[in-house]
Amino acid sequence: MENLYYEVALPLPLRNSFTYSSNIKISNGSRVQVPFRNREIVGYVLKKQSSPNVKSIKPITKVLDRNSLIDKPSYDLIHWIANYYKAPIGEIFKSYFPPFLRKGKKIKDSIEVYAITNLGKLASKESFGRAKKQFEALEVFQHKLELSRPGLKANKISKAILDALISKGYLEKKSRNRNELKTNKELNSEAFFELNDEQNKIYKSIKNSSANLTHLIFGVTGSGKTEIYFHLIRDFIEKGKQVLILVPEIGLTPNLKAEIERRFGEDNVALLHSEMSEKDRAHAWNDINKGFKSILIGTRSAIFTPFKDLGLIVVDEEHDSSYKQIDGFRYSARDVAVYRANLEKISVIMCSATPSLESLKNCQDEKYCLHKLTRRVKDARQPNFEISDLRSSELKSGLTEYSLNEISKELSKGNQVLVFLNKKGYAPMVFCNKCGWTPECSNCDVSMVYHINPKRLVCHHCGTKHPMPVACLNCNEESLEFFHTGTEKLEEFLNEYFKNTSVIRVDREALGKEQLRSNSVLPDSKEPLILVGTQILAKGHHMPNLTLVVVVDADSGLFSVDHKASERLAQLLIQVSGRAGREDKEGRVILQSFVPEHPFLEKISSFDYGRIANEILKERQTSKLPPFVYQINIHAESLKRPLPEKVLMEISHSLNLNDDEFIGPKPELIEKRKNYFRWVLTLKSENRKKIHALANQVIKMIDQGDYSKNVRVGIDVDPLN
Numbered sequence: 001m002e003n004l005y006y007e008v009a010l011p012l013p014l015r016n017s018f019t020y021s022s023n024i025k026i027s028n029g030s031r032v033q034v035p036f037r038n039r040e041i042v043g044y045v046l047k048k049q050s051s052p053n054v055k056s057i058k059p060i061t062k063v064l065d066r067n068s069l070i071d072k073p074s075y076d077l078i079h080w081i082a083n084y085y086k087a088p089i090g091e092i093f094k095s096y097f098p099p100f101l102r103k104g105k106k107i108k109d110s111i112e113v114y115a116i117t118n119l120g121k122l123a124s125k126e127s128f129g130r131a132k133k134q135f136e137a138l139e140v141f142q143h144k145l146e147l148s149r150p151g152l153k154a155n156k157i158s159k160a161i162l163d164a165l166i167s168k169g170y171l172e173k174k175s176r177n178r179n180e181l182k183t184n185k186e187l188n189s190e191a192f193f194e195l196n197d198e199q200n201k202i203y204k205s206i207k208n209s210s211a212n213l214t215h216l217i218f219g220v221t222g223s224g225k226t227e228i229y230f231h232l233i234r235d236f237i238e239k240g241k242q243v244l245i246l247v248p249e250i251g252l253t254p255n256l257k258a259e260i261e262r263r264f265g266e267d268n269v270a271l272l273h274s275e276m277s278e279k280d281r282a283h284a285w286n287d288i289n290k291g292f293k294s295i296l297i298g299t300r301s302a303i304f305t306p307f308k309d310l311g312l313i314v315v316d317e318e319h320d321s322s323y324k325q326i327d328g329f330r331y332s333a334r335d336v337a338v339y340r341a342n343l344e345k346i347s348v349i350m351c352s353a354t355p356s357l358e359s360l361k362n363c364q365d366e367k368y369c370l371h372k373l374t375r376r377v378k379d380a381r382q383p384n385f386e387i388s389d390l391r392s393s394e395l396k397s398g399l400t401e402y403s404l405n406e407i408s409k410e411l412s413k414g415n416q417v418l419v420f421l422n423k424k425g426y427a428p429m430v431f432c433n434k435c436g437w438t439p440e441c442s443n444c445d446v447s448m449v450y451h452i453n454p455k456r457l458v459c460h461h462c463g464t465k466h467p468m469p470v471a472c473l474n475c476n477e478e479s480l481e482f483f484h485t486g487t488e489k490l491e492e493f494l495n496e497y498f499k500n501t502s503v504i505r506v507d508r509e510a511l512g513k514e515q516l517r518s519n520s521v522l523p524d525s526k527e528p529l530i531l532v533g534t535q536i537l538a539k540g541h542h543m544p545n546l547t548l549v550v551v552v553d554a555d556s557g558l559f560s561v562d563h564k565a566s567e568r569l570a571q572l573l574i575q576v577s578g579r580a581g582r583e584d585k586e587g588r589v590i591l592q593s594f595v596p597e598h599p600f601l602e603k604i605s606s607f608d609y610g611r612i613a614n615e616i617l618k619e620r621q622t623s624k625l626p627p628f629v630y631q632i633n634i635h636a637e638s639l640k641r642p643l644p645e646k647v648l649m650e651i652s653h654s655l656n657l658n659d660d661e662f663i664g665p666k667p668e669l670i671e672k673r674k675n676y677f678r679w680v681l682t683l684k685s686e687n688r689k690k691i692h693a694l695a696n697q698v699i700k701m702i703d704q705g706d707y708s709k710n711v712r713v714g715i716d717v718d719p720l721n
């Protein structure tokens with residue numbers, strides 16, 4: 001048979017592809033195993049080549065898929081991403097497959113289940129005697145008939161109990177196709193809430209609009225945005241379509257998964273995020289790819305899942321910065337979602353109480369359709385704001401006298417309080433009062449933060465940990481003092497101050513991975529309590545008894561050089577404040593500030609994000625900042641201090657830029673991180689074509705330059721800052 005030639009993308013940070021041969025006909029996007037530099041790796045077929053102009057072409061070792069697992073729109077999307085985000089195409093292909101498939105393995109459609117036998121169906125409690133746990137497990141089977149591995153885990157049925165029930169002949173092991181599982185995929189109409197007039201108007205307007213639009217539902221916290229998209233999802237599921245729901249972080253949207261499962265059947269919903277095991281990810285991917293399940297809830301990279309028949313994409317909390325990947329190949333899952341929907345001729349629904357300025361501008365430009373929800377459901381009122389002057393009283397662990405009194409009052413009324421502080425650890429700063437020494441990370445240009453439990457110094461940027469020294473490492477005096485308050489210290493203080501109230505700290509340190517993975521981030525308790533936490537508390541938790549939010553440091557970010565800081569601070573403060581008061585309880589927010597007269601705090605107090613966003617947009621327009629201009633960052637990093645600046649200078653000179661077309665090169669906010677010295681050159685232009693042409697020139701220089709050994713150059717299109 002004649003030899004065919006294929007252009008193959010390899011999962012490496014390389015922008016070029018490679019030619020291999022085979023006598024088998026292979027479709028575009030298929031996985032192949034090929035030899036590369038003395039090893040075998042899995043690559044992806046880009047296309048057939050007619051007459052290759054390279055010599056000594058190696059043959060493909062093994063064809064893993066004759067028919068590609070990804071469809072034409074996905075294949076096209078990969079090319080668009082490579083072109084738009086200037087990313088190595090092999091790495092994008094890699095993102096499209098779960099780790100299992102990247103290694104060249106196959107996912108089985110069959111699954112092992114444990115099923116109840118006729119004998120088991122008839123077994124009664126008496127026959128178990130004292131083996132109570134065995135009977136309880138059997139009761140689960142009598143109800144569900146069969147369970148697979150995740151089901152066993154969810155019902156806490158151990159291997160020992162399982163074996164005992166099998167040996168008694170009550171259960172048997174079976175192999176089933178995942179599509180034939182006896183599962184709950186029924187739509188439960190009763191689980192849907194009836195929409196109020198305002199919600200219903202939006203629902204109908206989206207339902208009746210054309211099939212290929214981007215919608216933004218902008219509604220205050222508690223206004224019932226999710227219920228609108230639940231209703232829209234139902235329409236797609238009833239038509240046999242699949243739906244993708246992107247969320248910022250699974251563990252932080254605890255109710256969402258349960259609410260979706262309640263409405264659409266627990267076995268119709270797949271989950272995809274990086275905390276899952278490789279096996280579970282592979283099955284979730286396969287269930288969606290083959291159409292075994294209808295709904296996928298996933299974080300950022302779930303946007304790269306090939307669906308059997310995708311009908312709708314939902315991007316929840318669209319403003320959240322976790323949609324942007326800032327390591328490896330940099331992309332925005334939100335923006336990729338819009339482009340993907342375009343290719344597949346379907347719609348996107350974005351939701352937020354604090355939409356990003358980019359999306360709001362797209363609404364102004366009539367690229368997206370804006371739908372505003374102005375009322376909170378059940379007529380809950382918006383929270384009342386007060387500003388507490390940090391200069392007015394002696395502070396106790398960062399809290400004013402006034403705040404402490406108000407916390408007391410709310411607790412005595414049986415309510416719950418949230419104290420918000422975006423600083424982890426015990427003391428953000430350690431300082432020698434004799435010589436002024438302060439412990440710094442040896443890998444990064446930052447101070448180490450003091451943590452208790454265990455007592456040590458931690459770098460929040462690279463994770464380096466050191467035992468806390470007893471004496472100053474510079475002058476040897478025992479004169480180290482702690483400055484500023486972190487969540488650990490605040491927790492300790494509040495525990496001491498409110499002795500009879502439970503204080504719960506919620507930050508990434510306090511929550512184990514397990515908790516973030518499962519959905520048990522917050523207590524269900526309705527008892528009076530104090531939550532102390534960082535911005536992960538800002539996300540959509542529903543706590544009906546929470547009536548007071550205290551923002552310990554509302555000023556952080558007010559005086560930042562980053563042009564995105566004001567937008568982010570507004571989003572954060574509005575989101576956190578939205579936790580206060582729902583349904584029948586009125587909410588209050590205390591903003592503690594050293595500059596209580598600052599106009600920004602007054603704006604926040606209006607709780608009118610739309611107005612704040614419009615004002616920031618006007619400022620951005622005047623100062624020619626995104627989203628009114630396009631930006632592309634060229635990042636350079638090296639272990640050798642002078643190199644990043646030198647390389648970026650070379651690049652900027654050879655681009656021949658006008659003065660208003662670039663900023664820098666300048667060191668990053670933290671120049672040295674994880675031992676790398678980092679600089680950035682920002683390109684900007686009002687003309688998208690032009691700025692992309694410039695970036696393409698940069699890529700050529702990177703690929704041809706001889707400095708690549710010592711300097712890593714990365715490109716960030718539409719950077720976050």
Ligand SMILES: [Zn+2]
Nearest residue numbers: 432435472475
């Ligand atoms: Zn000292």
Ligand SMILES: [Zn+2]
Nearest residue numbers: 441444459462
């Ligand atoms: Zn460090």
